[in-house]
Amino acid sequence: MLITLDPGLGQPLFAQIAGGVRGAIGRGEVGKGDQLPPVRELAAALGVNMHTVRAAYAELREEGLVEMRRGRPVTVIAAGAGHAEAARLARELVVAARRLGMSNSDIVRTVESVL
Amino acid sequence: MEQEFSRLRALAAVVATLPLLIGGGLLAAARTRLPDPVATHFGPDGVADDSTGRNLFVWAVLNLLVLLAVAIGVAAWRVRGRRLALGWIGPLAFTSGIFGGLAGWTALTQSGLASWRQAESGWLGLTLALVVAVGTTLATTTLLRRLPEEPSKDPAELPRLDLSPGQRAAWVGRSSWAGGPWLAAAFAVLAVATGVLGPVWLAFVPAMFAVLALVFTSLRASVDARGLGVAWGPWGLPRVRIPITQIRSASAGTVRPGEWGGWGYRGSVRLLGRAAAVVRGGPGLVLDLGDGRSFAVTVDDPDTGAALLNALVQRDPAAPR
Numbered sequence: 415m416l417i418t419l420d421p422g423l424g425q426p427l428f429a430q431i432a433g434g435v436r437g438a439i440g441r442g443e444v445g446k447g448d449q450l451p452p453v454r455e456l457a458a459a460l461g462v463n464m465h466t467v468r469a470a471y472a473e474l475r476e477e478g479l480v481e482m483r484r485g486r487p488v489t490v491i492a493a494g495a496g497h498a499e500a501a502r503l504a505r506e507l508v509v510a511a512r513r514l515g516m517s518n519s520d521i522v523r524t525v526e527s528v529l
Numbered sequence: 530m531e532q533e534f535s536r537l538r539a540l541a542a543v544v545a546t547l548p549l550l551i552g553g554g555l556l557a558a559a560r561t562r563l564p565d566p567v568a569t570h571f572g573p574d575g576v577a578d579d580s581t582g583r584n585l586f587v588w589a590v591l592n593l594l595v596l597l598a599v600a601i602g603v604a605a606w607r608v609r610g611r612r613l614a615l616g617w618i619g620p621l622a623f624t625s626g627i628f629g630g631l632a633g634w635t636a637l638t639q640s641g642l643a644s645w646r647q648a649e650s651g652w653l654g655l656t657l658a659l660v661v662a663v664g665t666t667l668a669t670t671t672l673l674r675r676l677p678e679e680p681s682k683d684p685a686e687l688p689r690l691d692l693s694p695g696q697r698a699a700w701v702g703r704s705s706w707a708g709g710p711w712l713a714a715a716f717a718v719l720a721v722a723t724g725v726l727g728p729v730w731l732a733f734v735p736a737m738f739a740v741l742a743l744v745f746t747s748l749r750a751s752v753d754a755r756g757l758g759v760a761w762g763p764w765g766l767p768r769v770r771i772p773i774t775q776i777r778s779a780s781a782g783t784v785r786p787g788e789w790g791g792w793g794y795r796g797s798v799r800l801l802g803r804a805a806a807v808v809r810g811g812p813g814l815v816l817d818l819g820d821g822r823s824f825a826v827t828v829d830d831p832d833t834g835a836a837l838l839n840a841l842v843q844r845d846p847a848a849p850r
Contacts, residue, residue: 416833418698443830451701451751452765459699459753 415443415450419460427462431470439479439490449487450480534676538614541672542605545622546598548629548661552636553594559636560587564645567635571651580645590632597625610821611676613802622669626662634658678820687778688832689839699753700837702828704808709746713739745793748808750828752779752838754845757816759806759826761794769794769806771824773845777817779838781831784813789825798822814838 417434419427438444450456453471457464471488474480479492511521560583567586568577604617634654642648692698716739724732744762751758756773760766789795789805796804798818805825807813813827814834828834 415702416698416700416837418692418696420693420696422693422695448703451749455751455760455765456699456701459701459751459755459758460697461754 417456417460419462428466428469428473431456431460431462431467432473435470435474436477436479439492444490446490446492448490450490452487537672537675538605541614541618541669542601544672545601545605545618545625545665545669548626548633548665549594549598549601550629552629552631552633553591555633555636556587556590559640562640563587563636564639564642564647566645567639568645568648571648571654575649575651575653577645577648577651590628593628594632597621597628601625608802610802611673611678612820613822614673614676615670616800618673619666619670623662623666626665627658630654630658630661683778687780687839688836689843690833690836692837692840692844697754698837698841699751700834701749701751702814702830702834703747703749704811704813704827704829705747706809709742712746713742716742746808748806748826748828750806750814750826750834752814752834752841754841757814757824757826757838761806767794771816771818773841775818776838776842777819778842779814779816779835781835782813782815782825783811784815784825784827786810798824 415435415438417431417438419430419434421427423430425433435444435450444450450471451459453464453467457467460467471480471482475482479490480488481491482488507525508521511524516524563583565583566580567583568579569581569586570577570579572578601618601621604614604621608614608617631654634657638650638654639645639648690698716735720732720735720739723735744764744766747762749760749765751760754773755770756776757771757779759769761768784805784807786792786807786809789803789807792807792809794804794806798804802820802822803824806827807825808827811827812829812831813825814831816824816838818824
């Protein structure tokens with residue numbers, strides 16, 4: 415699981431950390447039942463305050479992605495549904511687009527137009 | 530170039546074994562003229578105060594000299610890197626000087642004596658052995674110092690994450706062996722059975738193995754600006770840290786337990802130049818620590834971790850180039 419922080423981004427650090435973990439879960443790098451690094455360790459690794467990491471983990475708990483129990487490590491409770499769902503929709507898009515006779519670059523252009 | 534360094538090693542090995550050859554040769558040649566028993570210990574006044582049977586003495590000493598010679602030969606042949614060569618062959622050369630010197634001195638001074646009690650000048654023997662040892666070590670290390678440091682893989686050619694100047698990053702990976710908790714449970718059952726059926730204190734042994742089975746069958750590896758960290762088991766203890774300043778480069782590779790000495794924490798960077806944290810054979814991070822030394826840790830999906838580590842090494846001003 416890779417977490418990157420960009421102080422220049424304007425996004426609060428805790429949100430960037432939460433986003434990093436969310437992305438890792440979505441990509442399947444961290445799976446259901448896996449443990450996230452302890453607050454203290456991740457804080458030391460990224461050079462941030464422990465409160466920042468706790469806030470990030472708290473946000474993930476609010477979303478139901480992880481569970482935090484006293485004395486136990488933070489555990490992921492949701493599978494990487496996000497990206498899988500998007501991939502499924504993308505496949506449907508490609509099937510429909512082919513039926514319309516669209517080329518690959520046409521499909522890409524269409525997707526980019528709505529980004 | 531490669532050949533020149535092999536020759537340098539061979540020459541260093543010969544120099545280091547010279548005292549063994551000369552001392553052993555003298556002892557072997559003089560063995561029938563030595564008193565039986567031979568004087569083997571000397572008092573503070575330098576006069577002999579203890580002895581050993583001649584045949585046993587000669588046989589034991591010659592075996593020891595041969596063993597030392599073999600050790601020197603193996604070290605010169607196998608040990609890679611200047612620092613390690615000096616670290617292993619240096620002390621071996623010193624030991625060779627001591628024992629070879631003492632063997633030779635015993636042969637020269639006790640040859641022709643009627644009884645071991647006539648042996649004296651113990652201090653001369655010790656001094657001589659020390660002089661030979663120091664001389665041999667100096668000669669050997671002078672030769673070995675001319676070996677180059679082992680070339681490192683050029684970090685510039687390895688995959689590296691693209692980090693912008695202010696960006697901070699950390700990577701966490703893990704590896705585990707699914708059988709770990711089962712093995713621990715088996716030991717726990719054994720511990721309980723032992724405690725119930727036998728002396729309670731004996732249950733301590735399988736209980737300890739249960740803990741070890743839990744600790745050394747999973748690990749978490751982390752890469753950040755400080756370097757590489759490895760935390761064992763469910764409680765993150767024990768820990769190993771390799772500071773970024775000691776890392777030249779990192780690559781993703783396959784860690785085969787056989788190449789690293791088995792499972793668990795193996796080896797020693799300082800003594801052997803190689804160490805690894807191995808939980809299972811398979812993908813892992815392999816670190817180049819310079820001068821032919823390396824460290825490996827088994828982790829799932831090591832590519833990102835290696836790329837990040839290379840980027841962080843590149844960025845750290847104190848890292849070796």
